[in-house]
Amino acid sequence: xxxxxxxxxxxxxxxxxxxxxxxxxxxxxxxxxxxxxxxxxxxxxxxxxxxxxxxxxxxxxxxxxxxxxxxxxxxxxxxxxxxxxxxxxxxxxxxxxxxxxxxxxxxxxxxxxxxxxxxxxxxxxxxxxxxxxxxxxxxxxxxxxxxxxxxxxxxxxxxxxxxxxxxxxxxxxxxxxxxxxxxxxxxxxxxxxxxxxxxxxxxxxxxxxxxxxxxxxxxxxxxx
Amino acid sequence: xxxxxxxxxxxxxxxxxxxxxxxxxxxxxxxxxxxxxxxxxxxxxxxxxxxxxxxxxxxxxxxxxxxxxxxxxxxxxxxxxxxx
Numbered sequence: 001x002x003x004x005x006x007x008x009x010x011x012x013x014x015x016x017x018x019x020x021x022x023x024x025x026x027x028x029x030x031x032x033x034x035x036x037x038x039x040x041x042x043x044x045x046x047x048x049x050x051x052x053x054x055x056x057x058x059x060x061x062x063x064x065x066x067x068x069x070x071x072x073x074x075x076x077x078x079x080x081x082x083x084x085x086x087x088x089x090x091x092x093x094x095x096x097x098x099x100x101x102x103x104x105x106x107x108x109x110x111x112x113x114x115x116x117x118x119x120x121x122x123x124x125x126x127x128x129x130x131x132x133x134x135x136x137x138x139x140x141x142x143x144x145x146x147x148x149x150x151x152x153x154x155x156x157x158x159x160x161x162x163x164x165x166x167x168x169x170x171x172x173x174x175x176x177x178x179x180x181x182x183x184x185x186x187x188x189x190x191x192x193x194x195x196x197x198x199x200x201x202x203x204x205x206x207x208x209x210x211x212x213x214x215x216x217x218x219x220x221x222x223x224x
Numbered sequence: 225x226x227x228x229x230x231x232x233x234x235x236x237x238x239x240x241x242x243x244x245x246x247x248x249x250x251x252x253x254x255x256x257x258x259x260x261x262x263x264x265x266x267x268x269x270x271x272x273x274x275x276x277x278x279x280x281x282x283x284x285x286x287x288x289x290x291x292x293x294x295x296x297x298x299x300x301x302x303x304x305x306x307x308x
Binding site: 057058061065094100101103104105106107108144146147148165 | 241285
């Protein structure tokens with residue numbers, strides 16, 4: 001099983017994302033450059049964190065027009081699993097693959113701290129192997145989630161731990177079909193208790209792998 | 225070639241921490257008479273067809289979910305800076 005990790009100019013978390021999925025049995029990672037439309041047969045796509053295109057204009061606004069995003073949009077439309085982390089979440093919102101938008105933190109400051117996340121739906125493609133509460137880091141300046149319409153929430157900041165004023169403590173949302181998810185916290189940085197505060201982040205990647213294995217062994221069913 | 229000025233503002237009702245920070249800073253300089261401060265973006269561009277700018281705003285220059293935009297046509301661009 002292969003996970004594709006997108007890399008745009010200014011992306012900086014693609015190696016941690018590749019390292020995280022590489023810890024799972026039978027899973028390998030391949031970096032997919034922004035200028036290449038070929039997704040190289042990957043089974044899932046991760047849009048990692050960073051500062052794509054220098055965050056010019058708005059976070060994620062330029063990256064959504066990269067050639068690789070055309071293929072990711074087709075992949076998602078066909079039911080492919082897409083996970084956006086931090087800047088990846090911002091890119092997926094700008095691309096219209098996820099509802100809503102990310103706004104600057106009320107403090108206007110870059111935040112870097114460990115937070116606890118509550119899993120709102122523990123049965124989906126991204127959470128089936130997760131505990132009900134995860135400890136993972138956030139690190140961002142533009143993380144205040146906003147949507148004028150109701151959204152499908154998968155992760156919330158635990159009570160009292162919302163670091164960025166996001167609407168309804170939302171930390172991660174998915175699309176209506178359930179195959180595209182974005183979250184501001186960084187599961188790829190929490191894969192080893194020694195340096196990640198916990199290894200809880202790994203369970204999100206393990207969930208995706210388990211979902212893909214289950215989908216492969218049964219007739220095609222909608223993700224989610 | 226017409227020159228367009230695009231003003232982009234945070235939508236009303238959405239928390240604007242930049243505007244708040246500026247509003248809090250002004251009294252510290254003795255300017256106590258300012259309220260309702262909002263900070264947005266200004267984009268200026270020469271365009272062949274001014275009618276296309278709204279589409280540019282919808283698809284790239286602004287995010288209509290969180291921002292409002294206003295397109296103003298300036299005097300045609302010359303070699304130097306345009307005059308408003």
